Amino acid sequence: MASTPSKAGGRPWRRPLLAALALLTVAICISLVMLNHEVTQRFEGRRWDLPAQIYARPLEIYAGLTVAPERLERELLRLGYATTADTPRRPGSYRRSHRRIDLVTREFRFWDSRQPATRLTIEFDGQRIAGLSDGTREMPIVRLDPLLVGSIFPTHGEDRIVATPGQIPEILPAMLKVVEDRRFDRHIGIDPFALARAIVANLRAGAVIQGGSTLTQQLVKNYFLDNRQTLWRKLREAVMALILEYHYDKPDLLNAYINEIYMGQDGSRAIHGFGLASRFYFSKPLDELELHELALLVALVRGPGYYHPQRHHERALQRRNLILRLITDAGIITNEQRRAATGHDLETWDARTAGASYYPAFLQLVRSSLAEHYRDEDLTTTGLRVFTTLDPLVQADAERRLTAGLEALEARTGAADDTLAGAVVVTGAQSGEVLAIVGDRRAGFDGFNRAIDARRPIGSLIKPVVYLAALQTGRYTLASTIEDEPVTIRLTNGQTWSPSNFSGEAHGTVPLLRALVESFNMATVRLGMDVGVDRVADLLHSLGAPDRPPTFPSLLLGAVDMSPLDVARLYGTLASGGFRTPVRAVRSVVDAADTPLQRFPLEVVASADPAAVYQLNQALVEVLNRGTGRSARGRLPTGLVAAGKTGTSDGFRDSWFAGFTGQHVVVAWVGRDDFEPTMLTGASGALTIWSSVVGDLDSTSYAPRRPAGLENHWIEYETGLESTPSCADGITLALPANASLNRKRGCHIDLRDVGKRTLEWLDGLIR
Amino acid sequence: MARRLNPLTHDILLSVALCICLGGCTSGAVTRTGPEPTRPDRPPDRSGEPAMRAPSITDGLSPAGRSLVLQGRDQRTAGQYDQAAASLERAIRIEPSQPAPWLELGRIRLLEGDFPQAEQLGRKARSLAGRDTWIESQSLQLIAAALRGMRRYDETQ
Known part of the structure; x- marks a missing residue:
């Protein structure tokens, strides 16, 4: 703008200058109006986008439940219950003695009713609950609050649980002010003194060691996440901070800050706000956090990655202790409180329980069930609560078993590390509810989910369907005999098919029972051809296979592709006596005001004759007693009656075991993603994993009532x-x-x- | 699979089914009209002759299962079908091979007019009845009522 007076009389530069000034003023006004609109809009939209919250199943506690005290304690720790030395009084706390657990449950709004905080005394008798009372009278059954396992956050990845002012610990605002912005109550949105102090400190240190941003500026920064450190952006933030302060009260701003601030990263999911951070790091609600836990969260504000409690334990610990010192110096806590808090280690739940925090395989199933009923936008913004069937303990055990099982199989077969892939599905035997689903050996891996997406040939897993079809004709019983002799079938294309037995031997005349228990191919094909491939295909579909397969004779030996989840549905129908149940991952959905929106009810469809299924299942029990599954006996709990079937596809490409107890259906699959042979049979591969998963389940024996007739x-x-x-x-x-x-x-x-x-x-x- | 019934039994079943249907349609808060015996609130009197106790829906259930089935019943009587179904599903999760919660769930579906599920649940309860003839007859009544709801009269025989 520097100008020299013109020779040609007057001040001809004046007009353009005025015009420029006028333009600038207009531009500033317009940008102010725009900034004002932008930031107030954001703030007024206090209804943050609320991702749907996904809950695991609540643990039902009742006398007679088979559960070891250690396992129940694991659940309580996972839920973030605090241990107390004397009688627990606060919701979310417990005390364990040898054969007894006292606890106070948290109040919880379930989809069907609200359960108040309840004091409970649980007495154990070995591995089962002998009695349950509230101190004065016996209680028939009580639900624990369910674990929050995730949420459906939008593609930009912001996830949060909003804490209302009543849920924010009183001390938290004071802590934040002391640590982040001492003059918060006095400044007008920016704090020149703090800025000057920071500049001096940074110049002296030769690096950025101190920030001069007020809480309000940090809030603005979080609203429009942009980490470019440009002067223009700083200026913009400062102006917006002034605008916010002009419009709103200090407490409102602080409350927004507590819910907005970025607190960490979990894969593609960004953890926002103290409410979700409390769940994420400590697995409990914000209002139950203890001083040392709150101090860690306040420490994280400065840099959740830099002070990550697991990755940078020492650094995080030091910063937490610094924060405890600062608030002691400011007179917010006493020296004694500080000493007690400093005495604690970081104690984030991950360090304590070493489980997965994140259930991608299961959440994938939940999302696909919900996608049929809800728009994406409703799921990511309207604060729905979704109650699912996931059992976090079973899930953690199954993940661990699959990983360890595949490593052991690789070591045993001399396969290279990480060449084997696997999947495990655990469902409720009569309810069809999915309790656990593992689709990759790396727990928490969010990618190709073999449990749902890998459709592979099921091999001999199909044999029970062939035998059931035969029993349903009424012409056969398990004691009827068939020939296990070479067989040649002429196919429609003129070729012939001559299946042989695994052992290469023929066994002559054998009863159906033995042919199934020992998985004889030739006998099965003869039986299937007599019953009719059509009939087998129809029955397979009716029992739960997703499609009716083409009716080639090779179907009789399992030349049909199914996913582990499909197999769980199929075997679930056998486990429940011939009644097919949809496989469900979601029980109920309620909106932010707790109005039930959608139930996913338990439905059954009679798909096979219960008496024939009962007869068939006797053979499946024998598979584990004396048949192809007998090697599992040593791994299963003594006396547990279970039923199941091995499956091996052509060329040892797929190793399967599918089976059930009185309460659970479990399917395990082992194979390679590149379809190369594994040299594992169903028994030498998948069964080892299957039996260890079943061994962890606290399941009951398969013991149905014998049907009339x-x-x-x-x-x-x-x-x-x-x-x-x-x-x-x-x-x-x-x-x-x-x-x-x-x-x-x-x-x-x-x-x-x-x-x-x-x-x-x-x-x-x-x- | 369905057992043949003689004409007299058939008539009785039909009338019972009708009663259940009407009960469900006339009022949400109607008390039970079917022949279900009331539950024993106190243990049977042992002072005199060993009285034959009437069979109850909660026979054979654990205390937890019993409390949920009874809660489901109260909720059904109060017309809270969703809550009642939720209670019964909890009972099924705990004791899946007991017929009572399946039977009760089927009764709710009948009241809701979901006849196909009422029928299926009746069949499920019946398949679990074993030698419990009382549960079996209750299941058959439910199935018959559901079939009538679907106007499949010939199959109710």
């Missing part, structure tokens, strides 16, 4: 002949009352047999 018979396993308990190699089988059985010669009814029958008769009366 079936009677117990004593059958010789090798031949299917009716025998007596005095004959070797016998087994009790429930068969249709009208089953025609051939007697085994040489084994006559003896007194022991009569006694045994009487006992069975009595047993029948009692059942």
Whole structure:
């Protein structure tokens, strides 16, 4: 703008200058108006985008529940319950003694009712809960508050749980002021003194060691996340801070700050606000945090990555202790309180429980269930609460078992590290609820989810369907015999197909029972051809396979692709006596005002004859007793009755085991992503992982009631002949009352047999 | 799978089913009209003859299962079908092989007019009945009522 007076009379430069000034003023006014609009809009939009919150299943506590005290304690720790030395009084605290846990639950609004904070005394008898009372009277059943396992945040990744002023600990605002902005209550949005002090300090240190931003400026910075350190941006922030201060009260600004500030990163998810940070780092609500925990969160404000409590433990600890010192000096806490708080280690939950914080495979399933009913925008902005079926303990165990199992298999087979892939699915046996789903050996990996997306040939897992189809015709029982002899089938394209047994041997005439238990291919194909491939395909679809497969004879040996989750649905139908249930990951959805929006009700569809399924499942129990699954016995809890089937696809590319107990259906798959052979059978591969997962479950035995129309018979396993308990190699089988059985010669009814029958008769009366 | 019933039984079933349906339609707060025996509030009197106790829906349930089934019943009576279903689903999770919660859940679906699910749940309860003839007959009544709701009269026989 420097100008020299013109020779040509007057001041001709004046006009353009005035015009320029006028333009500048207008421009400044316009930008002020725009900034004002932008920042107040943001602030008034106090209704932050509220991502849907996803909860795990609540743990139901009742007398008779099989759960070891250690496991219940794990759940409490995971929920962030605090241990107390004497009788717990605060919600969210507990005390464990040898065979007893006292606790006070947190108040929680479930989808169907509100449960107030409840004082509980739980008495254990070994691995089960013997009694439950509130101190004065027996309680039949109580739910713990469910774990918040995640949220559906928008693509920009901002996730938060808003804390209302009532949920913010009183001390927190004071702490923030002392540490971040001492003159907050007095300044007008910017603090020249603090700025000058920071500049001096930084010049002296030759680096940026101190910030001069007020809380208000930091709030603005968080609103428009932009880390470019330009002068223009600083200026813009300062102006916006002034505007905010002009419009709003200090407490409002502080409250916004507490909910807005960036507190950490979890993959693509940005943790915003103290409410979510409290959940994320300590797995408990903000109002339950203790002093040393709050101090750590305040420490994180300055740089959540730089002071990350796990990655930079020492640095974070020092900053936390510095904050405790600062607030002591400011008179907010006493020296004694400071000493006590400094005595604690960082104690973020991750360090204590070493579990995964994040359930990508499960959340993927939740998202796809919700996508059918909700728009993306509703899920990411309107504060829905989603109650799911996830069991965090089962999930953590299953993740650990899959990782360890695959490592062990690689070591045993001499395969290179990280070449094997695997998946595990655990569902409720009658409810179809998904308790755990692991789609990768790296827990917490958010990518290709083999449990849902990997559709692989199921091999012999299909055999129960072939046998069930046969039993349902009424022409066969488990004791009927078939030929396990070479078989050649002429295909429609003129070629022939001659399947052989795994062992290469033929076994002659065998009962259905043994052919299934030992997984004979030739007998199965003969049986399937007699029943009809069409019928098997129909039944497979009706039991839960996603599509009706093409009816090639090779279907009888499992040449059909299914995902582990599909298999869980299929075996779930067998576990529940022939009733198909949709596999569910979500129980209920409520809106921000707790109005129920959507229930995902338990539904059943009768898909097979219950008596035939009961008969079939007896063979699946024998698979684990004496068949292809017998090697699992040592890993399963003693006395646990379970049923299942091995599966191996052509060329050892897929190793499967699918099975169930009284309460759980578990499917394990092992294979390679590049479809190369693993040289593992269902038994040598997936079964090892399956049995260790089942071993962790605290499950009950598979023990269904015998349906009407079936009677117990004593059958010789090798031949299917009716025998007596005095004959070797016998087994009790429930068969249709009208089953025609051939007697085994040489084994006559003896007194022991009569006694045994009487006992069975009595047993029948009692059942 | 459905057992053949003689004509007399058939008539009884139909009338019972009708009662249940009407009960559900006339009022949300109606008390039970079916022949379900009341639950025993106190233990059977042991002073005199060993009285035959009427069978109850909660027979064979654990205290937790019993409390949830009874809670579901109270909620059903109060017309709170969603809450009642939630309670019964909790009971099913705890004791999946007990027929009672399935039966009760089916009764709620019947009241809601979801006849296909009422029928299926009735079949599920029946498949778990074992030798419990009382549960079996209750399940058959539910199935018959559901079939009538779907106007599949011929199948109710």
